[in-house]
Amino acid sequence: MTNVLVIGAGGREHALAWKLARSPSVERVLVAPGNGGTALEEGVENVDVAIDDLDGLVALARQHAVDLTVVGPEAPLAAGLVDRFKAAGLKCFGPGADAARLESSKAFAKDFLSRHEIPTATWTVVDTVEAGMQFARGQVLPLVLKADGLAAGKGVVIADNDETIQRTLEDMLSGEAFGEAGRRVVIEEFLVGEEASFIALVDGREVLALATSQDHKQRDDGDRGPNTGGMGACSPAPIITDALHQHVIDEIIRPTAEGMVDDGCPFTGFLYAGLMVTQGGARVLEFNVRLGDPETQPIVMRLKSDLAEALLKALNGRLNEVELEWDPRPAIGVVMAAGGYPADYRTGDVIAGLDSEWPDEIKVFHAGTRLEEHGTVTCGGRVLCVTAIGESLAKARAEVYRWLPEIGFRDAYWRNDIGHRALARDPQ
Ligand code: AMP
Numbered sequence: 001m002t003n004v005l006v007i008g009a010g011g012r013e014h015a016l017a018w019k020l021a022r023s024p025s026v027e028r029v030l031v032a033p034g035n036g037g038t039a040l041e042e043g044v045e046n047v048d049v050a051i052d053d054l055d056g057l058v059a060l061a062r063q064h065a066v067d068l069t070v071v072g073p074e075a076p077l078a079a080g081l082v083d084r085f086k087a088a089g090l091k092c093f094g095p096g097a098d099a100a101r102l103e104s105s106k107a108f109a110k111d112f113l114s115r116h117e118i119p120t121a122t123w124t125v126v127d128t129v130e131a132g133m134q135f136a137r138g139q140v141l142p143l144v145l146k147a148d149g150l151a152a153g154k155g156v157v158i159a160d161n162d163e164t165i166q167r168t169l170e171d172m173l174s175g176e177a178f179g180e181a182g183r184r185v186v187i188e189e190f191l192v193g194e195e196a197s198f199i200a201l202v203d204g205r206e207v208l209a210l211a212t213s214q215d216h217k218q219r220d221d222g223d224r225g226p227n228t229g230g231m232g233a234c235s236p237a238p239i240i241t242d243a244l245h246q247h248v249i250d251e252i253i254r255p256t257a258e259g260m261v262d263d264g265c266p267f268t269g270f271l272y273a274g275l276m277v278t279q280g281g282a283r284v285l286e287f288n289v290r291l292g293d294p295e296t297q298p299i300v301m302r303l304k305s306d307l308a309e310a311l312l313k314a315l316n317g318r319l320n321e322v323e324l325e326w327d328p329r330p331a332i333g334v335v336m337a338a339g340g341y342p343a344d345y346r347t348g349d350v351i352a353g354l355d356s357e358w359p360d361e362i363k364v365f366h367a368g369t370r371l372e373e374h375g376t377v378t379c380g381g382r383v384l385c386v387t388a389i390g391e392s393l394a395k396a397r398a399e400v401y402r403w404l405p406e407i408g409f410r411d412a413y414w415r416n417d418i419g420h421r422a423l424a425r426d427p428q
């Protein structure tokens with residue numbers, strides 16, 4: 001029987017822990033540090049070790065004889081958590097710091113994509129305002145400006161005039177907006193199309209796609225307002241037809257896995273390609289080296305196979321033997337956020353209604369919550385993700401929006417149109 005450790009504290013980690021605790025092969029699931037949802041989840045225990053305490057995490061895995069560690073967020077991967085676990089003889093599913101540069105440096109990712117002729121927007125990288133302005137002159141607007149380093153999904157500005165380009169370059173390059181992460185800026189062509197998330201298990205040259213998904217990154221209805229980590233997601237993404245799926249595997253996922261091996265930097269872990277499906281085919285907008293949040297929530301609701309077994313096989317060089325079985329029914333998750341997110345928001349508010357009797361098709365995954373003596377309180381921008389599976393996307397979505405008002409906390413905010421792109425393609 002397997003002891004599993006999940007690292008992180010968000011909705012993605014609650015979903016992972018929930019799913020892993022249901023694996024027949026799993027005995028115990030620890031989450032470091034976890035949240036108010038994992039604190040009460042059956043078969044799951046929180047342990048108070050922070051995600052940046054690499055020594056503490058190694059010690060924790062040793063102390064509890066952990067057989068498999070799954071890392072949720074990017075920061076510990078970029079900081080070399082997997083390298084540390086490997087050195088300690090511990091099995092941890094994720095890329096080492098070197099391979100994690102696909103996410104932790106946009107300049108690295110763009111250079112990699114260009115070198116391996118994997119489709120992406122045309123780009124340049126600059127480290128002075130002058131160089132940026134010079135490049136921008138003569139380019140078609142808008143342009144997309146991206147802080148090179150990790151910026152929690154918030155380091156991207158779409159600029160449609162010179163003034164915004166200049167101000168963004170100044171903010172990012174001065175270090176004011178994103179600290180060191182903004183010291184270099186990638187400037188790229190604006191792509192027109194529909195986005196989708198394509199996540200695969202990768203081990204060296206072996207790849208295995210998970211179910212497709214689509215998230216909604218803007219805060220407000222109609223995909224307006226500031227970019228967030230994601231306000232909701234559904235799976236599958238109907239824009240990824242069977243033909244396009246094969247194309248993405250052949251032209252993007254496999255060449256990425258092979259390119260990393262050929263570059264002496266093999267990738268193991270969840271490889272997430274954020275795609276823009278344009279008239280000219282799918283292009284890579286970004287790589288993440290981990291599962292998406294909130295995409296994971298609807299994805300795991302559809303996964304029928306034993307996730308722990310699959311990840312252990314991948315870690316033992318046997319990803320080619322893994323077959324994942326998916327529930328054909330679509331799933332959808334809507335994020336309940338604290339009003340004001342992604343800027344300032346309140347915390348510490350009690351959440352009412354969490355102990356309602358939910359139907360089997362609904363699961364409320366916690367993100368920014370904490371268990372206190374007087375109940376579960378808010379402690380982050382994205383607070384919960386109410387997720388449902390149903391006979392059709394329309395039905396699953398109706399269930400989420402029917403049940404969501406059962407939960408209440410001060411200034412709760414959510415989008416009312418999650419899944420609208422998928423529904424437009426697949427309306428029943
Ligand atoms: P990223 O963190 O690179 O995925 O960018 C965040 C969001 O900005 C994406 O999900 C897109 O909505 C948007 N975006 C990024 N790059 C581009 C691009 N080249 N063209 C159009 N939109 C983009």
Ligand code: GLY
Binds near residue numbers: 153229230288291292
């Ligand atoms: N939902 C986008 C992300 O996880 O980066």
